[in-house]
Structure formats: C-alpha cells, structure tokens
Amino acid sequence: MEFILYLALILLCTKVAGDISVRLGQPAVLGKLIVGILLGPAVLGWIEKDSFITQVSEIGVLLLMFIAGLETDIDQLRKNWKSAFAVAVGGIILPFIGGYGAAIAFGFSSNYALFFGVIFCATSVSISVQVLKEMNKLNSREGTTILGAAVVDDVLVVILLAFIMSIVGQGGDVSLGLLVGKKLLFFAITFVAGWLVVPRVMKWLAPLKVTEAVISAALIICFGFAYFAEWMQMAGIIGAFAAGIAVSLTPYKHDVEHKVEPIAYSIFVPVFFVSIGLNVSFDGIGSQLGLLAVITIIAIVTKMAGGWLGARVTGFDSRSSLAIGAGMISRGEVALIIAATGLQSGLLQPEYFTSIIIMVIITTLVTPPMLKMFFNKKDNAVPVEQKNSVNM
Numbered sequence: 001m002e003f004i005l006y007l008a009l010i011l012l013c014t015k016v017a018g019d020i021s022v023r024l025g026q027p028a029v030l031g032k033l034i035v036g037i038l039l040g041p042a043v044l045g046w047i048e049k050d051s052f053i054t055q056v057s058e059i060g061v062l063l064l065m066f067i068a069g070l071e072t073d074i075d076q077l078r079k080n081w082k083s084a085f086a087v088a089v090g091g092i093i094l095p096f097i098g099g100y101g102a103a104i105a106f107g108f109s110s111n112y113a114l115f116f117g118v119i120f121c122a123t124s125v126s127i128s129v130q131v132l133k134e135m136n137k138l139n140s141r142e143g144t145t146i147l148g149a150a151v152v153d154d155v156l157v158v159i160l161l162a163f164i165m166s167i168v169g170q171g172g173d174v175s176l177g178l179l180v181g182k183k184l185l186f187f188a189i190t191f192v193a194g195w196l197v198v199p200r201v202m203k204w205l206a207p208l209k210v211t212e213a214v215i216s217a218a219l220i221i222c223f224g225f226a227y228f229a230e231w232m233q234m235a236g237i238i239g240a241f242a243a244g245i246a247v248s249l250t251p252y253k254h255d256v257e258h259k260v261e262p263i264a265y266s267i268f269v270p271v272f273f274v275s276i277g278l279n280v281s282f283d284g285i286g287s288q289l290g291l292l293a294v295i296t297i298i299a300i301v302t303k304m305a306g307g308w309l310g311a312r313v314t315g316f317d318s319r320s321s322l323a324i325g326a327g328m329i330s331r332g333e334v335a336l337i338i339a340a341t342g343l344q345s346g347l348l349q350p351e352y353f354t355s356i357i358i359m360v361i362i363t364t365l366v367t368p369p370m371l372k373m374f375f376n377k378k379d380n381a382v383p384v385e386q387k388n389s390v391n392m
Helices: 002-023 026-041 052-070 074-079 079-103 109-123 126-134 141-168 176-205 214-230 236-248 253-277 286-312 318-327 330-345 351-381 383-392
Strands: none
Touching: 002 052, 002 253, 002 330, 026 286, 026 351, 052 109, 052 126, 052 214, 052 236, 052 383, 074 126, 074 141, 079 109, 079 141, 079 286, 079 318, 109 141, 109 330, 126 236, 126 318, 126 351, 141 236, 141 286, 141 318, 141 330, 176 214, 176 236, 214 236, 214 253, 236 253, 236 318, 253 383, 286 318, 286 330, 286 351, 286 383, 330 351
C-alpha cells in the first residue's frame, strides 16, 4: 500500500508548490517540477520512481497532450505549418552542431559525439503546453507554431537517430527506408482515422446506456492512438495529440474537454510532473561539473536560437520568435528515451548518463519562467492604441 502514500504526498506537495510558484509570479508547473527533485533521491529520498509512478506518469503526459489537441485551433495550425517546419528544422540543425562540437571539445570520439548531437535535438513540449494553457496562449499563433514544430521535430529526430545508429555500426539492422515509411504510414492512417473513424466511434459509443459514455469513448480513442504511435516507433504523445485534434472536430469536443481535465489534473498530470524530478541524482556528478555546465548552456542556447531563427525567417517578430524558441527548449521525456536507447546500444557511455539526465531536467526547469518572461515582454510591447482598441 506504499503507493497510496506516494500518491497522497505527491498531490499535496504539487498543489501547495504550484500555489507558491504562482504567488511568486511563476507558472504553477515550475513548483511542481521542483517538488519532484525535492521528494526524490536527489534530496529527501521520500519517493522512488517505481513501476506505479512510471505508469501513472505515462498516462498523465498522454492526457496532457490529448487536452492540448482538444484545445488546438486547427485553422491557426494550418496557417502556421511553414513556421512550424522551419522552427523544427532550426531546432535540430543548431543543437546537433552544438552537441557534436561540445562532445568533441571534451575528447569524445566521433561516434559518441554524433549521438550527443542527436540528444540535443530532442524536444518535448508537454511542459510548454501546460505553461501556455496557464497563460491562455495555447491557441495563439506562437502556441500553435510550437505544437506543430514539436510534431515535426519528433519525426525528424527519430529518423536522425536511426541514421546515426546505422552509420556508426551500433544499429546496423536499422532500415532508414522502413523507418521513414512507418512515419508516413502513421500520419496517413492517423489522418484517415481522425477524419472517418473517430466521428463514427464517438457517435456509436456516446449513446450507450452507461455512465460517462462520451468521455470513455474519447479516452479509448486517445489511448488507442497513443499505442498505435508507439507501435509505429513514434512518441505516444504525438498519437495522443492527434487523437485530441480528431475529437475536437466532433460535436462532443466541449463535453470531452470539460470532463477530461478534472481526471487529468486531479491525479495523473501531477504525478507526471513529479516523475521528471525523480530522475535527478547527484551521485558521481562532482567530477563532471564542467561538462554539465557546458552542455546545459549549449542545449538551451542552440535550441532557442534555432527556434528563433526558424520563426524569424517565416514572418514572426523578434519577441514572438524568442517566445517560440523558449517553448522548444525542454528536452523532456523524448531526450530521456533517446539517452536510454544510446546507453543500451553502447553509443552513450554509462558514466555520462547522469550528466545527460540532469541537463534534460535543467532544460525542463528553465522553460516555464523563460516562456512567461518572453510572452510578457511581447504583450507589454503592444502599442497603447492597440491595447485600447482591443479593450473597447
């Protein structure tokens, strides 16, 4: 029954920490992330990341991205697809060069350095999604660009990872053509299912004479899409996001949105936020402080610069571009998965795994305050006449 105590402690601490964070002028998610570090093995050691925490947190991030899909403005996303693609490409090229260069500078072999570069390319916007929701910016032009760029980034990074693994000989059985084919097949099937199947499933299941038939139908679609994404070697969060968009196009959108948020934010999402901090451990990090500082700075600067550049060349002003770049900084669970893959395949040396994990955590921690800062600067830059016309 220890997991019951874990759950009670997580819910209490995340709500209190979130409130404190808001009172200090920061997004609530920042306090929740810090709670994970404090409760985990890095500081107090009260909670360990076991199978219960892992599974509940996986449901949490899927629900978070499902809600993001539900709330996404499709017209805005369609208008900004060029910007999303440019931001994703910029957010891969510069971090890859930075990660590779840093690894070479610290004496890594070319093979290890190539894999370092791939880790730096990863992006996970699950944290950014929460911050954007708190600031009511999820459906802004910048918010939809960040979401679209994250989808493109996920595809490109997985293909790049397979390419690098095949080049260095650790993954010689990886077929790049097959991998690309799977990605194209995933999007094709997801598009057809979202357009033809999802509305029919919702219409068929919603009238059933059982409790909460509508939300149950939506969750079936969410988890089904997420599983299909994982099966096709995509991140499950991309499938959940696609499911949210598909359900948002049905007449049941507002009913689902109204009912899924209490389920997500009462239990599953808080556990997800805390689980990120539970990955932190400072064992043996003392001898790698220089490396950790350098790769963290490079990870933040190159991702932000790449996102900024992609946004600028597609028509965003400087402040909006900075906000978009900040939204792409967090490496999150995507980088953790890539790092674990590298560890298993021998492309990441075990003694540097902890430094990578801490770098990922730091990029996740700095994202909420940076997003809020740049969005506030952007809003404050609106001319007085424009503000007055909006308020009229």
